[in-house]
Amino acid sequence: MPVDGAVSEGSTLAATPRTPGLDAIEAAIGRATDALLAAQRPDGHFVFELEADVSIPAEYILFRHFLGDPVPDEIEAKIGAYIRRTQGDHGGWALVAEGKLNISSSIKAYFALKTIGDDPDAPHMRRAREAILAHGGAAAGNVFTRSLLALYSALPWRGVPVMPIEIMHLPRWFPFHLTKISYWGRTVLVPLMVVNCLKPRARNPRGITIDELFVVPPDEVRHWPGSPQRSAFWSRLFGAIDWVLRRTEPFFPKGLRQSAIDKAERFVTERLNGEDGLGAIYPAMAYSAMMYDTLGVPRSDPRLRQVLAAIDKLLVVKDDEAYCQPCVSPVWDTALASHALMEAGPATAPRVRAALDWLVPLQVTDVAGDWAVAKPHVRPGGWAFQYANAYYPDLDDTAVVAMAMDRAAGSHPDAANHRAAIARAREWIEGMQSKNGGFGAFDADNDHHYLNYIPFADHGALLDPPTADVTARCISLLGQLGERPDRNAAIAHAIAYLAANQEKDGSWFGRWGMNYIYGTWSVLCALNAVEIDPADPMVQKAVDWLVAIQNPDGGWGEDAESYALDYAGYTPAPSTSSQTAWALLGLMAAGVRDGQALESGISYLARMQAGDGFWREERFTATGFPRVFFLRYHGYAKFFPLWALARYRNLVTGNRSPVLVGM
Numbered sequence: 049m050p051v052d053g054a055v056s057e058g059s060t061l062a063a064t065p066r067t068p069g070l071d072a073i074e075a076a077i078g079r080a081t082d083a084l085l086a087a088q089r090p091d092g093h094f095v096f097e098l099e100a101d102v103s104i105p106a107e108y109i110l111f112r113h114f115l116g117d118p119v120p121d122e123i124e125a126k127i128g129a130y131i132r133r134t135q136g137d138h139g140g141w142a143l144v145a146e147g148k149l150n151i152s153s154s155i156k157a158y159f160a161l162k163t164i165g166d167d168p169d170a171p172h173m174r175r176a177r178e179a180i181l182a183h184g185g186a187a188a189g190n191v192f193t194r195s196l197l198a199l200y201s202a203l204p205w206r207g208v209p210v211m212p213i214e215i216m217h218l219p220r221w222f223p224f225h226l227t228k229i230s231y232w233g234r235t236v237l238v239p240l241m242v243v244n245c246l247k248p249r250a251r252n253p254r255g256i257t258i259d260e261l262f263v264v265p266p267d268e269v270r271h272w273p274g275s276p277q278r279s280a281f282w283s284r285l286f287g288a289i290d291w292v293l294r295r296t297e298p299f300f301p302k303g304l305r306q307s308a309i310d311k312a313e314r315f316v317t318e319r320l321n322g323e324d325g326l327g328a329i330y331p332a333m334a335y336s337a338m339m340y341d342t343l344g345v346p347r348s349d350p351r352l353r354q355v356l357a358a359i360d361k362l363l364v365v366k367d368d369e370a371y372c373q374p375c376v377s378p379v380w381d382t383a384l385a386s387h388a389l390m391e392a393g394p395a396t397a398p399r400v401r402a403a404l405d406w407l408v409p410l411q412v413t414d415v416a417g418d419w420a421v422a423k424p425h426v427r428p429g430g431w432a433f434q435y436a437n438a439y440y441p442d443l444d445d446t447a448v449v450a451m452a453m454d455r456a457a458g459s460h461p462d463a464a465n466h467r468a469a470i471a472r473a474r475e476w477i478e479g480m481q482s483k484n485g486g487f488g489a490f491d492a493d494n495d496h497h498y499l500n501y502i503p504f505a506d507h508g509a510l511l512d513p514p515t516a517d518v519t520a521r522c523i524s525l526l527g528q529l530g531e532r533p534d535r536n537a538a539i540a541h542a543i544a545y546l547a548a549n550q551e552k553d554g555s556w557f558g559r560w561g562m563n564y565i566y567g568t569w570s571v572l573c574a575l576n577a578v579e580i581d582p583a584d585p586m587v588q589k590a591v592d593w594l595v596a597i598q599n600p601d602g603g604w605g606e607d608a609e610s611y612a613l614d615y616a617g618y619t620p621a622p623s624t625s626s627q628t629a630w631a632l633l634g635l636m637a638a639g640v641r642d643g644q645a646l647e648s649g650i651s652y653l654a655r656m657q658a659g660d661g662f663w664r665e666e667r668f669t670a671t672g673f674p675r676v677f678f679l680r681y682h683g684y685a686k687f688f689p690l691w692a693l694a695r696y697r698n699l700v701t702g703n704r705s706p707v708l709v710g711m
Contacts, residue, residue, distance in 0.1 A: 067647040068654045073697050076657050080690035081392045083661030084385060085399055087686065092402030094385040095378040096683030097364055099371065100672065102134050102141045103153045104330055106160035107196070108359070108372040111334045113163055114199060115341055116251030123363070124164045126370035131157050132172055133369065139179030144608045144668040144678045151183045152193040155261060159197075163256045177260060185263035188273055190676070191504055192331075195240070199338075200250045202258055203266035209503035211237065212297050213245040216308040216315070220421075227421045229499060230512035231440045231490040234418065235319070235327030237504075238312045239339035245309065248342040313343065319439045320351060325358030328434035329375045333359050374672065374679070379431050381683045382407060383448040387711055388687035390455050391694040397456070404453055404466065407431065411449075411469050412441045419480065422492045426479030429472035442489045443480055444560065446473050447521040451528050451710050474529060477522050478538055485545035486514025487522045489560070509673035515559035516549050516567045520574035524710025527577030539578055546571055547586055553617055554589030562669045562678070563610040564618045565627050568594060569634035577710035582639030591638045594631050595645045602648030603628040603656075605667070611674035625656055625663035626681075629688035633711075636695055650696050653689045663689050 067073075088094055105127050112119050119127065136142050140154035158176045166173055180186065186197060187207065197203045216238070218225055226234050259265075316336050319326055325333035337355040345352050362373045386403045389396040412428050417439035420426065430441030431449045450473040453466040482493045495513035502510070523542050533540040550556055550571075551564070558567030568590050575587055582588070598604055603623025610619040632649045640646050656663055665685035668678045697703070 067650045070697065070700065072654060073650070073693055076654050077392055077690065077694050077697060079657065079661035080686075080693070081389065081396065081661075084389065084686055084690060085396070088385075088399060088403070092382075092399075092404075092406040093378050094381045094403065094683065095376060096381050096681065096686065098373045098375060098377045099364075099668075099680040099682065100374045100677060101143045101150070101153050102131055102157045103677075104374050105130060105371040106153075106156035107330075107334065108363075109160040109163055110156065110196060110200070110250075111338070111359075113252055113254070113256075114250040114338060116253050118253065119164075123365060123370055126365060126368065127372075128161060128164050128166065130369040130371045131161055135172060135176065139175035140183070141176075143676070145666050145680070147608060149179055149183060151180065152189045154180050154183070155186050155189045155193055155258075156196070158261065159200075159256070159258050162258065163254060165254075168260065180261050181263060184273075186258060186261035187263065187266060187269045190273070195244060197258075199243070199248065200252060200256075203262075203269070205244075205247060207266065207269065208244065210297055211241050211244065211504050212300065213241045213308040213312060214300060214304060215241065216311040217304070223496075224499065224502070227418065228494070228496045229510045230494060231418060232327060232329060232332070232512075233510045235329065235332035235440075236335055238315050239326070239332070239335035242309055242312050242339045243335060243342055245305070246342050248338070309343075313339070317351060320354060321358075321436060321438070323354050323357045323361065324434060324436040325355060327440060328358075328432065328437040330359065330362055330372060331374075333362075374677075376434050377681065377683070378435055379407065379410060379445050379449065380433050381681075381687075383431075383445065383452050385683065385687045386452040387448070387455070387709075388691040388694070390452070391691050391698065393694070400452075400456055404456055407449055407453075408465060408469055410435075411472065412438045413472060415439060417441065419491050422494075423479055427472070427475060429474075429476035431473070440490055441476075443477055443487050444489055444518050444521050446477060447525040448711070450474065450477075451525050454525075454528055455709055470529070474525065477525060481522075481538055481542065482514045484514060485541035485543075486516075486519040486549075487542070488512045488514045489518050509676060514545065516546055516556040517558050517560055517570040519545055520556075520567075520570035521710075523574040524570075524577045527574065527579070528710035532578050533580075543575075543578070543580075546574070550586060550589070551617060554591075554593035555618060556590070557615070558671070559674070560671055561630070562606050562608060562627070562671055563674075565594070565597075565604055565606050565630050565634075566669075569630035569637075572634040572637045573711050576637040576639075587638050591635060591640060594635055598631070598645055598648065599623045602652035604631040604649070606669075608668065608671075608678055611671070613675070622667070623652060624665050624667050624669055624685075625653060625689045626665060626669045626684035628652055629692035632692040633688075633695060636692075636699060641699060646696070650693065653693055657689070662686050 109119060109127060134141060138149045140149035141157045142148060143150045143153060154176060158180060162168060191209060194203060194207045198205050198208050220227060316326055316339060321328060326336045333355055337352060340352045364371055364373060382403050386400050389400050411431055415438040416428050430446040432441045433445050450470045453470050457463045457466055480492045481487055488494050489512055491512050494511050499510050519542050523539055526539055531539055533543050555564040556567035556571045558564060572590055580587060597618055601623050604627045605621035605623040606627055607619040607621035628649055635646055658664055663685040668680045669684060670679040670681050672679050
């Protein structure tokens with residue numbers, strides 16, 4: 049049902065033929081601005097909930113029971129309520145709202161509910177069990193799920209591909225090396241290899257088993273699921289390697305093994321990141337805690353205490369529900385909210401200054417993180433996504449923060465301080481360009497694609513290659529700072545990368561947002577920032593595509609199925625406010641100033657606004673890892689629609705030049 053007068057998300061009302069008057073749009077902008085400012089923290093920053101699928105809260109329950117330290121009853125009950133609410137009509141749990149059953153999420157959700165005391169014969173548990181068995185049972189889960197089950201002795205370790213801890217000693221020239229995989233792969237894999245090497249047994253104080261989820265007894269399973277992204281050559285090769293490792297690993301020298309364990313422990317401890325946690329992401333934190341516990345580190349040890357505190361800081365506890373976030377997004381939220389507020393009008397300047405001043409000291413200038421292995425001569429100068437993650441800043445956040453600071457420089461009394469931060473950010477970003485002209489999120493040239501075929505990488509997301517959306521953001525920053533492709537070789541190379549990666553239909557793939565709408569918005573803003581002619585065929589083809597996929601209600605929407613393995617392109621879905629805002633911002637960046645598509649989109653956002661000034665958005669519109677892990681940024685429906693409405697007003701009234709900002 050609509051909330052506070054808003055039309056419900058995904059409504060299929062006929063497109064409104066005319067845009068609301070400027071007075072109505074101004075009123076909507078005012079309500080949204082007031083609501084967003086009310087969410088600003090006292091120290092100036094913004095942070096909104098970041099929700100993933102049910103896997104993370106389920107894993108949190110099982111993690112605590114692994115340690116023999118169950119969650120307090122009140123919190124456990126609230127997490128149980130969250131897991132039950134998110135169960136789908138199909139009986140299992142999905143990766144996104146209204147999505148199809150995901151076997152791994154469903155296994156973990158059932159296991160967690162049984163662990164906290166749900167009766168296996170309760171109707172919701174019976175439905176879940178029947179759905180899981182119909183999809184192959186617990187043996188059909190992915191590698192990380194089977195690894196978790198092995199820790200609980202729910203299946204034999206032969207169901208988990210071998211990743212010997214001796215990997216820590218491999219030289220960099222070897223085909224597999226930690227520097228050749230993504231930051232998230234690195235921070236999860238290192239402590240996980242220690243745990244899987246030592247094979248501890250979960251304390252499991254309540255003695256929970258899930259034998260009923262197996263189609264055949266796990267000891268009788270002979271063929272475990274492989275990677276969905278199969279390749280005949282790589283599958284045979286890596287399958288043979290796994291076969292050899294499984295039979296030879298027990299005979300590896302004990303001294304070599306212990307030194308590898310010691311090296312892994314040093315890796316984790318060096319990057320522990322205080323109470324923000326290893327990599328500032330839940331899976332890495334959880335496995336680092338399990339690693340320390342397995343190594344016999346006492347609970348009183350500062351390292352383990354820090355990790356446990358970091359994990360508990362991810363909890364979102366409400367009156368009737370609770371869940372665990374995969375990480376937190378304060379830098380991203382603060383930078384994007386600042387852009388939206390600046391678009392809303394000059395009256396927000398003092399509050400924007402407070403937000404940007406909060407960001408300044410978070411710039412990483414004193415730590416050469418893991419990225420420096422590939423770029424040893426580049427000085428650090430980036431921002432991380434979270435409150436602290438010095439080893440792993442990212443180019444996307446850095447570009448968005450620097451662009452916000454540049455936009456605000458003219459009205460900021462301490463502009464010189466921001467100019468120094470912007471210059472350092474630009475230096476780092478330019479130094480992180482990959483050989484193909486594109487930019488990845490955390491590393492340069494992290495594109496050893498064969499590694500996505502190793503048995504342990506069945507999620508197909510072990511790498512951080514250049515992508516169109518991150519590349520576009522980096523171009524946008526350079527363009528906003530006055531650079532153009534005819535006088536800047538880095539931009540020219542990056543534009544060539546984007547041209548080569550434009551889809552046949554005119555769109556661009558979106559790695560970190562869902563999906564082709566997000567990628568196309570990002571690229572159109574970048575092309576605008578460097579003054580590519582709107583009549584350019586690359587731009588016009590993208591505009592035509594955006595117009596063609598607009599929903600009958602005037603909005604835009606895209607489903608997570610657009611990330612299917614064949615990457616067949618855009619998959620229609622009910623309209624959402626954030627995806628509609630991206631499409632509108634993309635059209636306006638491409639020079640569209642009027643017309644049915646633009647007016648219907650603005651009308652959609654105006655009528656979807658709720659009484660509290662925000663927009664309601666239950667669907668997931670962001671991406672952690674394509675096909676296996678998606679995100680719902682609760683802030684996206686708060687600042688992106690405001691941004692689009694204000695941009696439209698500014699263009700209509702002549703208050704904003706179309707080539708002033710890169711976003």
